[in-house]
């Protein structure tokens with residue numbers, strides 16, 4: 001477990017040896033691991049079953065990602081092939097995550113992909129991020145495919161507040177708006193988190209800090225998830241778009257204050273990079289965002305390679321000009 005967390009020995013859930021290794025090699029769950037180990041995200045899950053007020057679906061799910069053009073959706077087979085290719089170049093990648101571009105549990109391809117990855121790469125940690133609406137009913141599938149680290153985005157546990165954040169949900173073929181939808185989602189999130197923790201999954205909670213909406217409420221979320229046995233919490237700043245375009249995102253100081261208020265209850269993640277649904281490499285160095293030329297420069301071995309890469313860059317510059 002991370003040594004730099006003072007509450008760790010007192011409050012954190014205890015895990016068996018295999019899981020402790022997975023945590024220690026997970027760049028999001030252990031701050032120190034972020035410089036040594038990487039993750040690959042497989043963008044196989046385009047559909048979403050809720051509408052958050054800060055979400056514009058031209059972008060990846062902003063409960064886990066930064067804005068940018070939506071990641072190119074892959075089939076499970078393409079995702080497996082991408083993993084094979086990327087692992088050859090980046091063997092330090094230990095985690096395969098599915099985090100969008102929509103909600104992984106709303107896409108059957110999520111499970112097909114994990115099955116394929118588990119079969120070929122049994123040592124990799126399988127990770128997933130979800131809005132939690134379908135968590136209770138999908139937990140069995142999550143366990144079957146071998147997901148061991150799970151993120152659930154919980155932006156409120158009070159349905160009145162949640163109703164201000166999510167416009168509607170689509171649940172078992174029916175649309176629920178406002179407080180009605182909020183009640184269903186909060187209930188499913190909390191039940192799902194509890195069941196996942198009880199089943200031995202290491203759970204992280206992401207919470208989007210939305211000034212004026214849930215800023216005063218987040219500490220209550222922290223208390224609740226401590227009771228449920230959540231391992232770590234990641235408080236992310238609002239990305240103000242969609243219906244929340246006019247809300248000012250929190251300042252760094254405001255976010256820090258909320259993190260400090262929550263820290264006595266649950267370990268805080270402070271190194272999140274809000275990465276894309278197709279990110280890979282180290283957290284601080286998303287290779288999916290690099291140009292082909294830059295990737296070649298990074299992979300160079302010899303002086304000759306350097307020259308070749310420089311020529312490509314020069315040529316590219318000329319074409320653009």
Ligand code: CLF
Pocket residue numbers: 027028039041064065095096097098099127128129151204234271272273274275283
């Ligand atoms: Fe991906 Fe998320 Fe798993 Fe990490 S990301 S599904 S837990 S492997 Fe990490 Fe990226 Fe932050 Fe997410 S830095 S956005 S917390």
Ligand code: SF4
Pocket residue numbers: 048049050051052054055056060061062063101102103131
């Ligand atoms: Fe958008 Fe993610 Fe919310 Fe779905 S869960 S509406 S993809 S932010």
